[in-house]
Amino acid sequence: MNSRLRQFSIMLGILVALASISWSGFASEYRSISVIAVAGDNLVARQGLSKEVLAYEGMKLQDKDVLTVPIGSSLILKLDDDKYIYLEPDTQIEIAAAGGPGNTKTAIRLIKGAISSAIQKKLGPDETFSVTVDNVSMVVRGTIFRVALGADGDGNPTITVQTVEGEVAIDTGSGSQHILENNLQAVILLTEEGGTLESVDEPIDYGQLPPETRDWLRDALREKLNSTADPEERD
Numbered sequence: 054m055n056s057r058l059r060q061f062s063i064m065l066g067i068l069v070a071l072a073s074i075s076w077s078g079f080a081s082e083y084r085s086i087s088v089i090a091v092a093g094d095n096l097v098a099r100q101g102l103s104k105e106v107l108a109y110e111g112m113k114l115q116d117k118d119v120l121t122v123p124i125g126s127s128l129i130l131k132l133d134d135d136k137y138i139y140l141e142p143d144t145q146i147e148i149a150a151a152g153g154p155g156n157t158k159t160a161i162r163l164i165k166g167a168i169s170s171a172i173q174k175k176l177g178p179d180e181t182f183s184v185t186v187d188n189v190s191m192v193v194r195g196t197i198f199r200v201a202l203g204a205d206g207d208g209n210p211t212i213t214v215q216t217v218e219g220e221v222a223i224d225t226g227s228g229s230q231h232i233l234e235n236n237l238q239a240v241i242l243l244t245e246e247g248g249t250l251e252s253v254d255e256p257i258d259y260g261q262l263p264p265e266t267r268d269w270l271r272d273a274l275r276e277k278l279n280s281t282a283d284p285e286e287r288d
Contacts, residue, residue, distance in 0.1 A: 084150045084157065086114040086132050093126025095140075114148060121145045122166065127265065132159060135174040136182065139269045141167045141201075152180070160185055167201035169266055171273035172219075173280065186212050188226030188247035195219055197273050199266065205251070210243040215257050217270050218277065225250060 088108050096105040097112070098119040108120065108128060120140065122128050128140040132150060136159065140146065144166025152158045159182045161168065172182055175195030183192045184200045189212060191200055196219030203211050214221055215238040223231045223239060226247025233239050238257045241248040259267055 084116070084133065084152065086118075086130065086148065086150055088112040088114065088128060089131045089137075090127075090129035092128070093123065093142075095123070095126050095128045096121040116148065116150050119145065119147045119164075129269075133157060135172065137171045137173070137273065139169040139266065141169075141263060141266055144168060155179060157181075159183070162186075163200055163202060165202055167199060167266070169197070169199040169270055169273070171197045171270075171277065173273075173277050186248075187243060189241055189243070190224045190226070192222045192224070193219065196221055197270060197277065199262075199270065205240075205242065211251070212241040212243065212248065214239045214241070217257070218274055223250070 088110055091108055091110050095108040097108050097114065098105045098121070099115060100117050105121070114120075114130070120128065122140045122142060122144045124143045126142055130138040130140070132138070138161065145164040146168060147162040147164065149160040149162065150158070155177050157176070157180045161170070161184045163184055163186050168184065170182070170184065170193070172193060172195045176182060181192065182194075183190050185191075186200070186202065191198070191214055197217040198219070198221050199215040199217070201213045201215075203213060205211050214223060214233055216233045216235050218235050220235070221233045223233055223241070225241060227244065227249065229248075229250055231239060231250060231253055233253065236257055237254045239253040239255070240251045242251045262270070
């Protein structure tokens with residue numbers, strides 16, 4: 054075998070190996086997940102990396118990345134071209150994102166803190182978007198909403214779900230479901246089995262939200278209403 058043929062064979066072997074890694078090692082790389090705004094030193098933990106790395110504007114994220122936002126920091130993510138997530142200070146999430154156009158599957162596991170999400174275009178019949186806490190899940194089709202971890206007066210862990218626009222389907226994981234409509238909130242008491250609905254359909258007190266969160270939700274709602282083709286909905 055001459056040297057040119059040997060080099061060609063080596064290069065072909067490398068290309069085949071790389072193709073095998075890219076397709077089998079990360080099937081959801083087709084999804085576009087990026088950091089579009091950063092305030093402070095936020096960290097990204099990724100499978101295969103020995104230590105966390107600092108998040109930066111324009112950073113491309115991957116399925117199973119864990120993001121940690123410390124006190125005094127914040128982060129905004131963009132998924133595909135129509136899904137946005139605002140991570141408040143002292144928040145940690147894990148991203149699970151797979152599929153492609155018309156078949157996106159997104160699940161955000163909230164580990165601590167609070168996030169606000171805006172799905173600007175209604176999801177297709179084969180698409181899903183949810184925020185989960187343990188066995189409790191909040192599922193949406195095209196909604197602006199906030200999920201926050203906290204505690205009640207006795208120190209028991211709670212989830213507060215606030216629907217700014219649209220509807221959120223709440224599944225407590227222990228046999229209870231509820232549809233939470235716009236401008237209403239629900240509080241879920243976390244239990245070993247999942248969760249218990251403590252209060253539902255209470256009006257959101259927007260004045261109690263952190264100012265940065267309130268501003269982000271207002272801007273997301275304005276952008277969604279301005280882009281809708283329905284003039285009655287814009288009004």
